[in-house]
Amino acid sequence: MAERESNMGLTTLRMNAYGTLVNRVPEIREKYHKMRDDQTSSWQRPLAWFYLGVLNLGWLLGWRPEGAAAGRGMGRDTRTAKRLSAKGGVYGGGPAESVGSVRETPERLAQRLSAYDVISFDVFDTLLFRPFASPEDLFYIVGQKLDYLDFRRIRMEAERCARQECLEKKGHREASLSDIYDWLEREAGIPKEEGMRVEQETELELCFANPYMLQVCDRMKQSGKRIIALSDMYLPSESIRRMLEKCGFGQIRDCHVSCEYGCSKSDGSLYGKLMQKLGTGRYVHVGDNRISDGENARKAGWDSISCTNVNAAGKPFRAMEMSRITGSVYRGLVNARLHNGLQSYDRDYECGFVYGGIFALGYCQFIHDYAQGHGIERILFLARDGDILSQVYRLLYPKEEEAGRIRYVLWSRLAAVKLAAPYYKYDYFRRFLFHKVNQGFTLEQIFAAMELNDLLDGLTGAAGPGGSTGERLMHAGLSLKKEDTLTDRNVHTVKDYLNGRWEQVLAHYEDQLEEGRRYYEKALDGASRAAVVDIGWAGSGAMALDVLVNRVWGLDCEIIGLLAGTNTRHNAEPDMSEAQLAGGKLISYLFSQSHNRDLWEQHDPAKGDNVAMERLLSSPLPGFRGFFGPDWEARALTPRTDREGKQAERIQQGILDFVRLYQESGMSRYVPSISGRDAAAPAYLWMEARRGQTAGEDIQCVLA
Template identity: 25%
Template sequence: MMVDLVRAKRLIEGADVVSFDIFDTLIRRKVDSPRDVFNLMKGAAHAISRGQVSDFRAARVLAEQNALSKAQETGIEEITFSQIYDELQTLTGIADVVKEAIQALEVETELRCVDVRVVGRDLLEFASRQRKKIVLVSDMYLPRDVILSLLERAGVRGFSTLYLSNELLKTKRLGDLFTHILNELSLKPSQVVHIGDNPRGDVSTPNTLGIETIHIPRSMVNFREASPFGKSIALAGRKHSSLTKSAVDALIADRFFDTRDKLTEEAFFRSDPFQFGYSALGPLLLGMSFWLYREAKADGIERLYFLSRDGAVMKSVFDALFPSDEYGIETDYLYCSRRVVRVPLMQNKFDLLQPVSKPIHKRTLGSWLEANYGVDPNQIDQALFHGRGFEGPDHFIDKDVDREALSSLVSDLHPILIEVATSERRTLEQYLAHKGVGEGRHAVVDIGYAGTMQEALSNILHKELKGYYLAVFGTSANVKNQLGLKGFLSQYGADDNPALGICTHRFVYESLVCSSEDSVLRIGRTDAGFKPVGLPSENDRERKSFVDYAHSGALSLAREYRATSPIPPEESVLSPEASSLIFDAYLRQPMAKDVALLYGVGFEDIYGLAHQRYLAVEPGLVNTVLPSQVIWKESLSVKAPVKTMTAKDAELAGKKALNTKDYPLAAANFRKAYDLLPSRPNYLRMVAEAHYSGGDKKSAINALNEFIKINPRNLRAKARKLVMTFPPLSKIIGSYEFNIR
């Protein structure tokens, strides 16, 4: 049910008296369910009673039920706090002093868990500004002094009278408490408006008495019932309930689901990257941090090195939960990547030839050499390329490249490549020494999956490092110290486990956990010290913008958990399944409007495909990209609102792809522009230029032929076709390249 705040304020303005429920209306508990308070007490109650109260929650619930049953036998529908504890004493046989101690513990725990509910407070303050008489009404067993303390702790003030069911032995749910208030204040039902969360006690019962009501469902109800997605994760979450999950869910619900509107029902994350980070990435990183602290502490680790770039947000969340001055584990951030360690470890011909046997996707030979060996292709003698049958660094290669010729070229470049590797290794060793890596009980932290960077660093340092990862797969058997790896979501499991989102959607995980920093190629050194040498990527703008907001959301959850949770971080446990529940559910069965969060977010891999890949693309652009360019396949099956694409939209998309050197995508978008607006045949010239820039001469000439058929008198297009067919002609007649402004 949506809260109509306009109607609510109108009803308040028209009333003489505004009545408020207390629990879950003006104040809330920092846990999912009121009975989670009893779970928080279990350990202490067991200790206070010296084991007589073996399961406090179960005993406390039964004591309340028994006390109420006995009261109802005498025609009374309400009970007191003391009656509940008298019944607990009867059930467990505890002494008076123990009973009083546990009773005091419950009050203390309630005070520790209480906070204000924002929507209720706002309506109370509005009523106060309207100079309305405000009364509070509650069906509650806690005594007056405790409830007043809870209200004070939450900052709730400005009411005139407090009506409690356990004092008057009348209840809201039966209506006699409302009747008592009307009589005491000499009011007609039409003069009162009541505000509360309970469908019976706060809505239907007062309505039958003629009292207008404003229903504000609990934030947890909104969280779980506002949308199909919320309902599905609520159902799945029942298997993984815990006190920590209760506290995390309460934070999410209270921050984003205090009220409910149409957007809440259509988009769980409300098209907000921050909310996505808080609600989906946040629990994942919290769960890993709780686990990481326990494991590192048990292993006696003194310092954790979080590896770039996945480690940036992991470190931020861990530091927020476990500051080193309080918890005794130091943390640092280490610039490292596959590329950073791969080149420095190359020491001989065998090492140099390893990349040749790996999969090769379409790209220029120069970019392949630069990515795998760190060498500047423009500094290589052109004769070396020609001698092995390659045109030069701009020669395109792919899976069908002549591997023998490529191996020969690498062998020819042996002295140059080893010189680069030696130089990079020297600088990397100095950087690691500067950071103090390996000078104590140290470990690395990263996303996963086989510990290759951990092993590489250990080899360079000649000292074994431990490693903690979001996931460790069975492929880690290939490293020499598999037992030095620990994984949170997976420990030596299969990397194709369909039950794990990090297996089924690994590239999405990597893209959204990875920070907005540029990919690190090597460590550089200047007079000012060490600095990472990155690989700027224009393709990564959308992703960088998204993850900056998402990571700030995850960090906010960590900070708020530490500041407000009734469970200390060091005692918090969030299972792998509970941690990844919302994130994985989003990846597998997203709501249509939530898919749009990842439109245009790119995936970067310097060793992968040459053309740009995306996590998701807008429905109107799906036909302009190759299937292999869309990573999140579920995004394609969701019927999202389709935005009508114009020729100008396609043209701009083509120019954007051209700027990022994604030539196939640029050509596809320019072709789409022409299909949408055939009266502008110059789009065909754009198609031709994009294909030609990408090395596809045949498609470029075909596009120009289409243009020339429409404009047979265009001499510049004919000249451009000649140059494309015989490139050396450009030195004689010029290039006649079409200028794509």
């Protein structure tokens, strides 16, 4: 009895110690298990315990493991943003990210390689890429196909165990795929033949060529040299040959794999075996691993040429606070494009590709899902944020375009405030006047923005005698001039003046109101339910359009507003749209008070966050001022040719290229929708890195 109680006490003590040292901090637990699970011998355990002690000591001293959660002090992405904005960083005066990975031209490398008799290429991360930041993340998709929970972790455990069994039985650790699935069938119940088939099919389906190496190999076709592939891999050589052929490397028929030789590049012995098999000559090996592809090749008498591991090169720049699969796919695709060595890109292109692409892609998926599930007959993308969104949507869903359901329509906060003034009178004064108080805008600028220039003289007294408002103000001791700025002292006087001439104010917009009716009647084309897409933030654009369509123009079409994000706690009116959001009149993708509240708490218009997000959806088209002038539509659809217009074109090109790459990767079949939280992570990293760099806004924007 005493012995049993002693054992129970010891067990309790061990569990308490484990809970304190391992489970207390998730990041420590993850790193400890990554090491401990590989330590299978009893003599290795003290090393794992020592490592655990170091992790806990470091945590107490303030050090945080890579990838520590954002909620615990400074998050990983915040640290990345600070590094990018530091002196010499991408946003601290340094070069664009891709510049550092550009290498010699494919022609030059092919010329160098032609001097050798046997040219060997590493396969994975050199010739072939996977659409993941980590190769083992492909196992998520295999597990999805097999309907097997936690398959990625179990598959990694199976490989470790199969290698250990191989070492014990054959004296080496080069387990084959068959060995791995022997273990999985025995220990996990996964049918061996099905599992092997699914994994090889998935590898073949998702792999894609390194464009740099594809050009190198294309230029060597006529060289007459022997080109081989050499890989430390569990897949059979025939499977790898099929992958190479699919990706355009069909000229490489000679494929050598470690599991079929019982030795590897990582221990250096595979190089010697191949030299014995292939005969004498000058050998060179090209690969991304510094040790196995570089040092070990040279020790064996080969020359070696290193290439960049794209994921290692891109890791310091990437957003990490994303879900595991979507985050890995995003990072893998971005890294493959920017760091393959073929070319560099300008910063505007990278802005679109790296930060805007996944945002636009996820938002358009969200729009499509909503439209399909709610009987939406027409999707109206509002200018100008809707320019690139409509392009992405058409790229993703061409049948929607063929069916005529998509429209890019001219609209703006300025147009909305003017045309909806009869119904949203309070909003008219709030946006045109009270949002501009004490910001340095002159009365002349304010009245010009409202298109009421002819009414300004009556306020300032320039209209002459006759009991004008200007004269009454002078008698009251308050004299206003056109060049006076709008302040908290005179704003109510200006408002009262306009209120007293309200019918005159509305008369200025009557022609535009009628022109707008004709325009939207054609755009809606008899639809009874339409979604209006905007970036945000209060939803005023969609709500104003709803009022006009149904209360003013009588077009009888239900309008639903789809927003990227809403007003946040930092807005002067954080609850402005809550009733409409609660009732489903407005729907938000990224955040609102009811979902992704961490973003809702974080997003701050005063720090330039609204402006930054709108920059990600930049358009070369000019701002829409309203339905006036003989060529109002042509003006609004003619791209600018100035510097900002060119920058917007490059941002849009980056976004479209990311979306195309995502489509080509085949991952949309397995990750059909990107959550708002995932889509936001790269954008917020970029915004954090650019704090204080956002420019002021034009008065005509009439901020929401």
